[in-house]
Every structure is written in C-alpha cells, then in structure tokens.
Amino acid sequence: MHGSWRPLAVFAEDKPDKTGSHPDSHVDFAADRMTWLDRDGKELMAGQFTVSELTEVKGKATVKIPAFDLTTGSATCPGIYDVYLPNFLRITFRHIKPELGRPSVHTGGGTTTFFLLERISGQKPRPIDTSRTDQERLVGTWSMLISFDDAADKIPPGPSAGQVCVITKERIEWRESPKHPGFRVAADYTIDPTTTPKQMDWQNAKGGNPAPPEDGYLPAIYEFIDEDTLKVCYPESGFKATTPPKERARPTRFQSDGNINLWIMKRQ
Template identity: 30%
Template sequence: MLTVSESTMIRNLAFPFVCVLWLTYSSVLPVMAQKPTKPAPPTPEEEFRSIEGKWHVLLAHEADANLTDRPEYKNSSVTLSDKQLHWSSADGKTLFSAACNWKHVGKPAWDVDLTPTSDTKEQTTLPGIAVLYDKDILKISWRRTNLDKGRATNFNGNKEHTFLLLSRNPSAKPSGKASLVGQWQMLAALDDSFDKLGSGRRSAVAIFETDSFAAWKSSPSAKGSGYTGGYVLDNSHQPTRIKFNITFPPPGSGATPTPKDGMVPGILEFLDDDTLRLCYRESGWKSTDPPEARQYPEGFYSDGNINLWILRRAKP
C-alpha cells in the first residue's frame, strides 16, 4: 500500500503529463475539424486566357454550306484576342477580321459582339456566342443577317448565321490506313445546319464495330443510343460511301422517319487518322423510291435534308 507521500509524488508527476497531452490534442482539433478547401474557381480573366491565341478550323458553316470545302478556306486558322478575331488562310491572306467585345456569361462561355473590319464608315455589329466545348475545342457562332432578331442563342450555320468549330491542334495528313472501328467523341452534329450538341453533351459518342454501330450515346456507358444498326463501306468512291441500315429508331417511324427498309446513304472522310467527318441524307426522297434511287450527299454540309457530324477518336 502506498504511503501518503508516495501518492502525492505520483500525482505531481502525472499532472504535467496530462497537461501536455491535453495541449497537444487540443492543438490538433482545429486541424482535424477543417474540411479540405476546394480550389478557387477561375476568374473570367483566367478563363478567357484559355481561348486566346491560334485555333485551327475544323468546320466553318454558313448559309447551309461548308466553307472549309472551298480551296481558300482549307487549313485556315483563327486567332483570338480580347479585342479581335482574325481568320486567315493557310497562306496568310485575311478571310475575315473583326473587332471583338467579349462578355463572360458562364463556365466557360461568352457573349461576343463582332464588328467586321471595313473601309466604309458604316460599321455593323454582329452578335454572337462562344463556348469552350472541350479544353481544346472551341465553338463560335454569330448572326450575319436579320440582325434585328438579336443574338444567336445556339450554334447555327444556316442562312442567318456563321458557325465555327475550332481545334487547338492542326489536322495532320491522313495516313490512308485509319479505321472507322472504335469509339468517337461527337464534336458537332448539324441537323438543318443547327448543332444539336450545343454547348453541352461533351460525353456524347458514336461507337462503330466492324459492321454495326451505335450512334449518339449520351456517354460511353449509357445503355441507350439515338441510332443503331449496321453499315457497309464502299471505298471505290471518293469520298468513301457508307450505307447505313438503321434498325433503331424503327424504320418508318419518328419525326423524320427513315425508309421502311432502313437504308440511309452517307459519305465519310478522315481529316486525319483521329478526326472524321460524316454526312448522311435523312430525307429528300419519295417513299416509293427504291434504295438505289436515294442519292448520296454531294458534299460535307448540312441543310434541310442532310446531316453532318464531326467526330474525333475518343481518348483512352
């Protein structure tokens, strides 16, 4: 049994230890209670830096026509600053130039007013929109006629608008050995010259197997898709012809029904081994026309009868 003096000595030794332990624990408590802080969202100025500089034109669509199929627009580029949009040909000639006024309206999206460079005193401002669709893909569209209708509210390349699909990376020359088989990210999907992907749907994909496809899936893991069926390629023509055999939506049904036999004619072309444009005719024939009477698109554009997709091979 401990004596009184021994008990007192133990208490005197234990008290400082308990105090040190309490101080140590209490100093840790605030750190333990703090939640990890999220990085601050980028400022509008920081977001604008992500679109400054040089971009390469994948698609330039206006008045229901694809300008990039014209010689002077092939391999053209657009340079952006906070004050100007300058579009130049591959040999450096100016195709279009405009003073710009940008207004940040989203993450990352802008309203933009373009005042084309002109020798005349009258200056017209073209209201438009822009969005960084992916970190290296930019979409810009502006109204070019009927300005009283106001700012464009979607990405459109019809008779009233211009639509640019831009990439940070230039297209390399295709090797001639690229395969359609694989998973493709959908960058633009023009129907009646209107981009149905808009500013969202970045995860939308088209998946091609050896002889079947599933297109317009909202994501690679999504169960459903907008279109499914089979296809046959004909490389004896330039550009390559693709004959779709649509099985879903059921042929003969829907707002724009496919023929009851499901056959839809299209064309495709590799811009480089990992970038593809695909065009198909969705209407413009008589219901009594046999499959061989349905005309293939004569170019890569969109109008009331023809749809145009721009795709790039999905990154692993």
C-alpha cells in the same frame, strides 16, 4: 479562347464548308481581335470581338448565355460561343441582318456564320496513316463535336458534351455517353472508299427524328480530315417511304440542310 485554332468547319450563307477552299488556315484570337488567315497569311476575315455572360429568363428558369459579339466595319454581329471537351470551340454569329438578334443555337447558313475550331497545340494532328484501311481507321470511340440537323447543332453546350459515336467493323451508334446502354441513332454499315466522296451505306438504321424508312437503308458519305477526325453525312428525309433504297439521293457534300445531317467527330 486566346491563341490559335484550326478550323474543322466553317459554314455561312448556305454555302459548302469554307475549310475546303482554305486548307491549313487558322484563326487567331489576340487581345480583342479575331482574325482568320489562310496558309499564306492572307486575311480571310477579321474583326473586334467581345465575350460576356448574359442572363435570360425562360419560364421559371434563368438561363446563362455565353455571348460573343464580332464587330466588322460599322456592324456588330451578335452571337454565342462554347468552349468544350476542352480544346474545341464553337462560335455562331449573325453576320446578315444582325437586327434579328442573337442566335439561340449553333447554326450555320442563312443569316449566320458558324465556326468549329480545334485549339492548335505543340502536337500536330496525325496525318492519315496510309498503311491502314478506312475500315480499320473507322473503328473506335469518337467524341461528337457537332451533330447538325436542319443546319442546327444538336450537341448541347457545356464544358464536356459527353456524347459519342461508337463504331465497330459493322456498326455505327450515336450514344449519350460511352457506357450508355441505348443509342440515339444506330445502323449496320458498309463502305466504298474508292468513290469521291467516299460512300457509306447504312442498313437496319434506327432512331433519329424523323425515323429512318422501314427498310432501314440510308445512303451516306464519310471523310477523314486527318487520322483522328471524321465527318459523316447522311439523309434523314427528302425521299418518300416508297422510294426504292438505291434511288434515294446520297449527299454530295458535307453540309446539313432540311434533309441532311452532318456529324464531325474526334477519336478518343
């Protein structure tokens, strides 16, 4: 965990992703201190942290919990963490009403704060290649870093989550692994890169819970953080089955709530 990390997403208090307000920021873990700094070195958040492994009995199983506790001022915020893939780090801690206890899943909003971090190494992220179209840039196999549904991450913890999004020129599929024959969510798609945010229309969508409407149309948005990091946001509910496709509300920002799902992915 020690070293410098690039925030890919920071969610707190049901507000928009804080990385949009603080581009080129970084998070440092040194000794027992966590510090989030903006591009000018201004401190955005800081505190003393500890990590430990706790055990909890659930039914007949004993579950190990990677605990992360952050102390800011006189308050200690209980949380969890997960290093995976292996240069990515998820942290969730309860910064409001810490007496409610340690969160059991990665989630951002309400009483919790969530960080998705990428380790900063000698090789900088590739800037967006303007010689390529978005359609060309989308094609590939992408590691699923987070899949937020109802503001909670559905990617299981572990050193290598393994789940991927496979995108061709016409189709997008969330799979359990690159060679897995089935899918969790899939759709045909078209894009409009001229809008803000950029639009992605899903047709013939299948999978998910709840399942897409019978006509399979979902209005989505997408954004490249850099050449190899992608965000996709789409609604899975919040409209009636009888609502005409073009009248279904499209997400306006990259955030998950009770109706909207958010994926953040890294090109393999």
